[in-house]
Amino acid sequence: MTTYSLKSYINDLRSITKEYIDQNNIIEKIKPLAKKIALNRDWIKPEYYNVDPEQGFGLHLLHEEQDHKLAIFAIAWAPNKGLAPHNHKTWAVVAGIQGQEHETNYTRVDDGSKPGYANLIKSHEETLLPGQVSCCLPEDIHSVWNNGNEVALSIHTYGLHLNHTGRSIFNMEEKTEIPCIVKVQ
Helix, strand or coil: CCCCCHHHHHHHHHHHHHHCCCHHHHHHHHHHHHHHHHHCCCCCCHHHHCCECCCCEEEEEEECCCCCEEEEEEEEECCCCEEEEECCCCCEEEEEEECCEEEEEEEECCCCCCCCECCEEEEEEEEECECCEEEECCCCEEEEECCCCCCEEEEEEEEECHHHCCCEEEECCCCEEEECCCCEC
């Protein structure tokens, strides 16, 4: 029996994004494939568990097209670390591999017309476990937190590399919105 490889996953992503334009269709087609690649651990290298101590997580680029589309990362989250509320400005499909990632989703209640200002309220929370898949559309806002005792590892697939989308990170207490750029290992 052959396992589902990272190369097969990339080829399938290329086919899906060539065939479909609607982002909802794209993420629905990718979800079962993301789960399939997450459950196959043959492609995982020990360095994918490395975490940047300043960020509290490590982004390990697995694939990116020349035009920055179809970016795939293995992301390692340190225990009790995460990323504040943020958007992606692209579609996203995330599949849990190890540990747990607590996701809190937010609704933006201001109209976005005041630069640097954002008013968010919590709308939903869930914990992503190994083999489970979560999806985001470009304007969805969520935070991620490793609420477990071990490094949490997941595979993240984006329509566009995160540092090329113009995405934002939000501070709920100060009601601010600033650009979100992350370090990639």
